Amino acid sequence: MLSGVFSPVEAGFKLILMAVGGLAVGGAISWLVGKGKSMMAARGFFDPITPVFLMLLVPFAAFVMAEHLHLSGILAAVGAGWMQSRLEMLPKNIQTRMLNRSVVHVIVALLEGACFVILGNALPGILEGTVSNHNLNTFSLFDLSEYVVLITASIFVTRFVWIYGYKKLTVLYKRLTRTPHKPEQDALVSGLMTVAGVRGAITLAAVMSVPVVIAGELFAGRDIMIFLAMGVIILSLVVGALGIPVFLRFVQGDAEKSQAKEVLLAKVTASSAVIRFLEEWEHTHSIGKDAGEAVMMTEVLARVMADYRQDVDALDSVDNVRERAQAMEALERDLRLKAIGVQRKALFKLRRKRLIDDEAMRQLITDLDYSEAALQ
Known part of the structure; x- marks a missing residue:
């Protein structure tokens, strides 16, 4: 027989310590690994595949370390992933970021699919064990179905209150700080996010990790x-x-328009920043140049700047300017894609004639794939 006194303050302190400590451990490990990768890259020891393997191993290392320190391993993995995303969004490591995205998408799809395959295989035994008398005790299948509905409803209500409350607090903060904001369909957007946010892979993985045997006896529940x-x-x-x-x-319509405006503003701002940089660069580098080098620099700058001016024109608010620039952009994209297709066929022809080897072929095709992905 167990006896004791429950202390809400002590329990709350331990819960906060486990959560904050787990996040800190995960973030620290991921930050140290990121610094190590940066040092390796600075010394020329850089391979895009190595950081991807580290990205996959860091959450496991964070989980093990946090559990060893009696902290939250799950939150440590979350903290490691959050820190990793911040590090990977730095301006460098372009190849690593592209490879990371592809690997993460594949792994997430495989893991989520594997979870539900496991569930499907275990479903007959679960149903048989659930409806058996020694497990149900005082619960009937109808009672359990009611609990499913109540739990699901409570999850949706909690999610809606959390999301809707966050949006209202954001609006209140903007009003207090006099930050410009536009009215949005908070209730509808919160409802959409509520029903769209539940997947269940984490829940399924957690509940499937419950041991079958506890203290030498089958865990009936x-x-x-x-x-x-x-x-x-x-x-x-x-x-x-x-x-x-x-x-x-x-x-x-409202969500798409709002997002389209944000994307439009970001594109115009980024392209305008590049144009200003090129103008300043031309001014600072034109001094002391001979005639031939100055002409070459002017031609290159004009060619680069024309691309970004075309981007700004394509996003212009004036209809005729925007339509003409968008038509030119679409035509240029189509021609460039066709040109890449012609290059790819020419490379395959060279390989069939054994004028280039497999390694050169793979490198050239990879470069064309990156160019084509950037255009699409």
Whole structure:
């Protein structure tokens, strides 16, 4: 028989310590690894594949270290991922960022698919264990189904209150600081984010990690826990599949316009910054140049600046200027894509004639793939 006194203050302090400590450990490990990669790159020891392997191993290292220190391993992995995303968004490591995105997308798809494949394989045994008398005790299948609905509803309500409250607090902060803001469909957008945000892979992984045997005896409640998690996941997916199209009818136009304006402003700002930089660069580097070098520099600057001026014109608010610039941009993109296709065919022809080897072929094709991806 166990006895003791529960202290909310002590429990809350330990919870905060585990959460904050886990985030700190994960962020610190990821930061140290990022610094190590930067030092290696600065000394010429750089291979895009190595940082990708480190990216995959860092969350596991953070989890193990945090658990060893009796902190939250899950939050340590989250902190490591957050720090890694900040480091990878630095202006350098372009090849690493592109490779990271591809690897992460593939791994996420594989892991989520594997979770549901495992669930499908275990489903018959889970259902059999759930409906058996020795597991149900006082619960019927109808009672468990009710619990699934109640848990799902509580999740959606909690998510909506959190998202809607955050949006309202943001609006209040902007009003107090007199920051310009535009009215948005907060309730509808919050509802859309509520039904669209539940997937269930993490929940499924957590509940499947519950041990089958505890203290030498079968854990009778494990099947019920998995059944409830499975039901919540399936029900949330159904609600999302049915609810997202309904919400999109009312918020799609407003959300797309708002995002389009943000993208437009960002593109104009970035292109204008490049034009200003080129103008300043021309002024500072034109002094002391001979005639031939000055002409060459002027031609190159004009060619580069023309591309960015065309981007600014394509985003111009004046209809005729924007339409003409967009038509020119579309024509140029189409011609460049066709030119890349011609280059690729020519390279394959050279390889068939054995005028270039496989290594040169792979390098050239990779460069063309990057160019084509940038245009699309």
